Amino acid sequence: MSALLEVRDLTKHFPVRRGWFRGAAQQVRAVDGVSFDVHAGETLALVGESGCGKTTTGRSILRLIEPTSGTVRFDNTDVLGLRGESLRRLRRHMQIVFQDPFGSLNPRLTIGAAIREGLIVHDLARGAEADTRVARLLDEVGLRAEYASRYPHEFSGGQRQRVGIARALAVEPKFIVCDEPVSALDVSVQAQVVNLLRDLQRDRGLAYLFIAHDLAVVSHMADRVAVMYLGRIVELAPRTALFATPLMPYTQALLSAVPVPEPGRVRNRILLAGDPPSPANPPSGCVFHPRCSHPAKDRECSSRVPVFEEKTAAHWVACHKVPVTMTPSSTSIPS
Amino acid sequence: MTVPVLAVHDLRVSFATDAGLARAVDGVSFTIDAGETVGLVGESGCGKSLTALSLLRLIPPGGTFAATSRVEFAGADMFTLPDAELRAIRGHRMSMIFQEPMTALNPVLTVGDQVAEVVRVHTRASRREATGQAVAMLTRVGIPDAVERARQYPHELSGGMRQRVMIAMALVLEPSLVIADEPTTALDVTIQAQILELLRELRDRMGMAVLLITHDLGVVAEMASRVLVMYAGEIVEEAPVDALFHSPAHPYTEGLLAAVPTLDTTRGRLRTIPGTVPAPTHWPTGCRFRERCAHAWDRCAAEAPVLYQVGPAHRARCHLVQEPERRRS
Numbered sequence: 001m002s003a004l005l006e007v008r009d010l011t012k013h014f015p016v017r018r019g020w021f022r023g024a025a026q027q028v029r030a031v032d033g034v035s036f037d038v039h040a041g042e043t044l045a046l047v048g049e050s051g052c053g054k055t056t057t058g059r060s061i062l063r064l065i066e067p068t069s070g071t072v073r074f075d076n077t078d079v080l081g082l083r084g085e086s087l088r089r090l091r092r093h094m095q096i097v098f099q100d101p102f103g104s105l106n107p108r109l110t111i112g113a114a115i116r117e118g119l120i121v122h123d124l125a126r127g128a129e130a131d132t133r134v135a136r137l138l139d140e141v142g143l144r145a146e147y148a149s150r151y152p153h154e155f156s157g158g159q160r161q162r163v164g165i166a167r168a169l170a171v172e173p174k175f176i177v178c179d180e181p182v183s184a185l186d187v188s189v190q191a192q193v194v195n196l197l198r199d200l201q202r203d204r205g206l207a208y209l210f211i212a213h214d215l216a217v218v219s220h221m222a223d224r225v226a227v228m229y230l231g232r233i234v235e236l237a238p239r240t241a242l243f244a245t246p247l248m249p250y251t252q253a254l255l256s257a258v259p260v261p262e263p264g265r266v267r268n269r270i271l272l273a274g275d276p277p278s279p280a281n282p283p284s285g286c287v288f289h290p291r292c293s294h295p296a297k298d299r300e301c302s303s304r305v306p307v308f309e310e311k312t313a314a315h316w317v318a319c320h321k322v323p324v325t326m327t328p329s330s331t332s333i334p335s
Numbered sequence: 336m337t338v339p340v341l342a343v344h345d346l347r348v349s350f351a352t353d354a355g356l357a358r359a360v361d362g363v364s365f366t367i368d369a370g371e372t373v374g375l376v377g378e379s380g381c382g383k384s385l386t387a388l389s390l391l392r393l394i395p396p397g398g399t400f401a402a403t404s405r406v407e408f409a410g411a412d413m414f415t416l417p418d419a420e421l422r423a424i425r426g427h428r429m430s431m432i433f434q435e436p437m438t439a440l441n442p443v444l445t446v447g448d449q450v451a452e453v454v455r456v457h458t459r460a461s462r463r464e465a466t467g468q469a470v471a472m473l474t475r476v477g478i479p480d481a482v483e484r485a486r487q488y489p490h491e492l493s494g495g496m497r498q499r500v501m502i503a504m505a506l507v508l509e510p511s512l513v514i515a516d517e518p519t520t521a522l523d524v525t526i527q528a529q530i531l532e533l534l535r536e537l538r539d540r541m542g543m544a545v546l547l548i549t550h551d552l553g554v555v556a557e558m559a560s561r562v563l564v565m566y567a568g569e570i571v572e573e574a575p576v577d578a579l580f581h582s583p584a585h586p587y588t589e590g591l592l593a594a595v596p597t598l599d600t601t602r603g604r605l606r607t608i609p610g611t612v613p614a615p616t617h618w619p620t621g622c623r624f625r626e627r628c629a630h631a632w633d634r635c636a637a638e639a640p641v642l643y644q645v646g647p648a649h650r651a652r653c654h655l656v657q658e659p660e661r662r663r664s
Contacts, residue, residue, distance in 0.1 A: 049523035050494075156611050157379075186378035186550065191594040191605035198604070213523065216596040220605060243598055257528035259553030261595050263576040271532060272525045274479075275493045 002076065003037035003335055004207050005061070005175060010034045010070035012056050016280060028280045030056040031067070032231035035308075037335040040174065043201065043208040045222035045239075047215060049254075049276065052228040054211045058177040061209070062094055063087065074175065092122045095168035099180035101160035105152040111163045112148025118170040137166040141196060158189035165196065175207045182217060194220055215258050219243055226334075227251045230287040231279055233308065236334045237315040247317045249294045286320065296321045310334070339366035340511050340544050341390065341408050341429075347401035348385055348394055357615040359398075360385050361568035369511065372538065372545040374559030374576070376552060378591075380612055381565040383548050387514050390546070391425055392416075409511065427457040430505040434517035436497035440489040446500045447473070447485025453504050472507040473500070477533055495526035502533065509541050516548045531557060552595050556580060561648070564588050567613060567623035570642065574649040584651035586628045622654070630655060630663050 012031040031053040038044045046054045060067040063079065072079040074094060082090055098104040105114055115134050119125045125133050135145035141162040152160060161181060168176055178197065182190040194217060200206060210221050218225060219239065226236040227248065235248040246252045253270040260267070272291050277283055283290050289301040300320050308318040309332075312325050316334040348360040360382040367373050377383045388394055390406055392413050406413040408429055413421065433439035441449055450469035454460050460468065466485070473481035476499040489497055498518065505513055518534065519527040531554065538545055547558055555562055555576070562579045564572040564587065572585040583589045593606035610627040613619055622640050625631040634654050643656035655662055 049525065158611065187552070187591060188378060188594045188608035189611070191596070191607040194596070194605055195607060214596075215524070216598050219598050220596045253525060255598065257524045258598055259527075259531070259551065259557050260597060261552040261556045261580060261592065263556040263580050265556075269528060269532075271528055275495055275526070 004040040004042075004075060005038040005209075006071075006073040007037070007057075007061060008035045008071045008073075008333065010057065010060055010072065011068045012053075012060050012065060013068045026280050028278075029231045029282060030279055031060060032279075032282070034070075034228075034231075034233055035333050036226055036233065036236060037333065038175065038207050038209055039335075040207055041201070041205045042223045043210050043221055045210040045212060045218040045225045046228060047212055047218055047225060047254075048228035049213060051276065051279065053231040053279070054228050055179055057228070058096070058179050058209055058211050062091070062096055062177060064096070089122075092118075092171045093174050094177070095171065095173040095175070096177040096179060097161075097164050097168050097181045099183055101157070101164035102152060104164060105160065105167075107152055110149050110151055111155070111166075114152075114163070115148070115167050115170050118167065122171050124171065133170070137170055140169070140200070141166045142192075156189075158185055158192060161185060161193050162196065165193075165200070169200065169204075172204075173206070175209070177209045177211065179211045180213070181210075183212065183214060190217070197221065215243075215255060227254065230276060230282050232287060232318065233316075234288065234318045235316065241312075241315050245315075247311060247315065247322045248288075248319050249292045249321075250288045253293075286318070294319075294321050338369065340369045341367040341406070341546075343386075343390070344403075344405040344407075345401070346386060346389055346404045346406065348382075348389055348398050348404075349401070350395075350397050350399075352616060354614070355616040358568055358618065359615045360389065361618070363565070363568075363570055365563055365570065365573065367512065367544050367546060370542045370544055371561065372547060372559045374555035374562040375546060375548045375565065376550065376555055376562060376591075377565035378550060378612060380615070382568045382615075383565050384516055386565070387431070387516050387546065387548050390514060391429060391431060392421060423457065426453055426505075426510075427508050428510050429512045429514070430508070430510045432498075432501050432505045432513060432515040432518045434520050436494070436501040436521075437489060439501060440497060442489055445486050445488055446492065446497075450485075450500065450503050450507055453507055457508055468507060469503070472503040475537070476500075476503045476506075477529070478503075494522055495529060498522060498526075498530055499533070502530070502537070506537055506541065506543075510543055512544045512546065513538075514546045514548070517550070518547070519554065520549070520551070527554075534558070552580075552592065564591070567618055568615060569623065569652060571624065571653070572649075572651045573642070574645070574651075575647075578646060578649045582646075584645045584649065584656060585624075585653045586630055586655070587624050588651075590627075622652075624653075630661060632661055634658075 010031055011033055013027040013029050016026050016028055034057055048054050059065040061072050112134050115137055116130050119130045134148050138145050143162050182193050212218050222239045224238050225242045226233045229250050235251045246255055253272050256270045285302040285304050286306050306318045306320045311317045311322050344364050346360055346363040350357045363386055375383050447469050450472055451465040454465040454468050470481045470485050473485055478484050478499050519530050559576050562576055563570050566587050572588045590608040596605055608627055619626055621637055622635040625635040640652045640654050642650040642652050645651050645656055
């Protein structure tokens with residue numbers, strides 16, 4: 001069975017100029033060869049810290065940013081090859097929910113009009129039929145139908161995020177990129193929105209690419225988790241395997257750093273030294289090697305780029321020091 | 336019995352708005368002992384940051400303190416203190432770490448000069464001595480090549496490094512109380528772990544008291560020995576950290592703890608608190624949480640609860656403390 005979304009070797013390099021007169025543009029390798037699949041009805045979480053390339057990956061898939069190279073196939077359509085009308089038609093099936101719903105809603109449109117827009121653009125409904133659909137969508141995301149005539153500033157953060165979700169759902173997509181959808185919300189409201197996203201997924205069979213930095217939220221949302229560091233996926237595994245037995249030293253450090261609401265619990269925290277390096281000048285070999293505390297770290301780590309391979313069943317890691325404990329499978333891409 | 340370094344009595348801060356009087360902080364009282372770390376938690380708009388600013392007599396324009404409000408710091412009444420004496424306390428004996436170092440730091444001064452300035456303003460140190468102290472402090476907060484870094488401007492540093500500079504500024508004169516307002520909220524989790532470790536280490540070595548304001552219950556569990564929970568301008572529960580996490584008495588605290596996603600979970604539904612926080616211009620009568628509370632009965636609308644004693648050093652603003660049989664399971 002082929003996946004709903006297939007991303008292969010996706011890269012996005014942004015040019016940066018150093019100094020005013022010296023030419024020679026440098027490249028920031030925001031996304032540097034990322035491959036993964038998302039299946040229908042599945043949530044793949046993309047986690048990592050600021051600047052790791054997770055947002056750029058999500059936006060490149062939707063072509064809100066034009067990727068530098070790679071392929072993206074959605075429902076057996078070559079997304080990067082589409083132009084004009086056919087791209088617009090595809091976007092009906094691929095939507096996005098942004099982190100900051102206030103920034104992504106037009107302040108001068110009522111939220112009813114904002115949700116309606118997609119229906120009109122994609123010729124799904126108009127007139128009274130569109131009004132009914134808007135009312136039904138608002139109800140589905142837990143808002144009152146009469147809110148349709150209000151403006152974004154009249155809503156709280158959690159309510160605006162519900163509007164953002166209703167707007168994305170209006171065109172009945174199969175796949176939604178959720179870009180930090182709950183990061184800006186208070187914890188009690190965050191829980192409401194996480195539950196809503198899961199209910200919608202169950203009811204509508206949606207697939208999510210769930211981009212987040214909060215690992216605890218991800219552990220509630222994801223079926224599989226991909227960890228990004230400096231533009232690359234360094235580990236990808238089913239949720240339980242990733243949280244119970246993370247293999248890549250970076251993932252181990254990331255998980256150990258999460259504060260847990262249990263006073264007095266003794267944790268073996270792996271403190272990473274320093275800051276992540278700049279993606280304009282990534283380290284040689286394994287991009288994580290300068291901060292890695294693996295006891296077996298050696299010259300290989302700084303000289304040779306590790307292969308992203310399946311180490312145990314369905315558990316993919318890019319690390320020289322994690323042994324392969326299964327018979328090699330035929331695929332080179334986690335699916 | 337230790338002497339409190341800070342005592343807050345009936346703190347009230349209000350703002351006149353178009354929608355009416357907003358009672359953003361509404362009768363907050365607490366103390367902090369020397370060397371103690373107290374967590375102040377609550378969600379957006381509960382008044383926690385405003386409470387913190389008030390301790391230094393810093394409030395946004397338009398805000399008014401009630402005449403009955405008092406903040407005593409090391410015996411001095413912060414609200415009646417002459418400005419000169421107030422300035423001598425601020426940044427010296429009581430200092431603040433802000434959430435966003437990029438806006439709290441001066442963009443046109445090198446970070447070394449900014450730390451040195453604190454020393455120069457409050458002590459008789461010469462420029463050279465102040466710079467020396469600044470570099471020593473920048474080293475102490477874990478900034479590599481502090482001599483070089485001291486000559487850089489805030490925009491040249493990463494978020495984590497900027498937060499270290501903020502901490503260096505706040506701690507360079509070894510204050511007896513540090514107010515840390517969401518000190519790690521803007522940082523990535525691995526950098527947050529570094530900064531919390533640093534704060535813990537410096538606190539233990541300098542013996543200062545810390546008021547840690549945060550919305551992150553995980554951070555509180557790791558850092559604080561006592562916790563104050565704020566909701567709708569009031570403290571609704573105060574307890575030693577273990578009691579708060581293991582036997583919360585207020586339904587709001589319970590709801591907050593249950594809503595926090597944790598790592599080792601079996602992907603169950605997250606518990607939520609229904610509804611939203613009321614507006615500070617229209618706090619509900621009686622208990623301010625009753626409209627979102629699963630246990631509320633008629634007394635909750637008729638009578639505003641006070642902080643009832645639950646256990647040793649544990650108090651909660653909920654009638655359930657007096658009438659536990661009203662609790663619905």
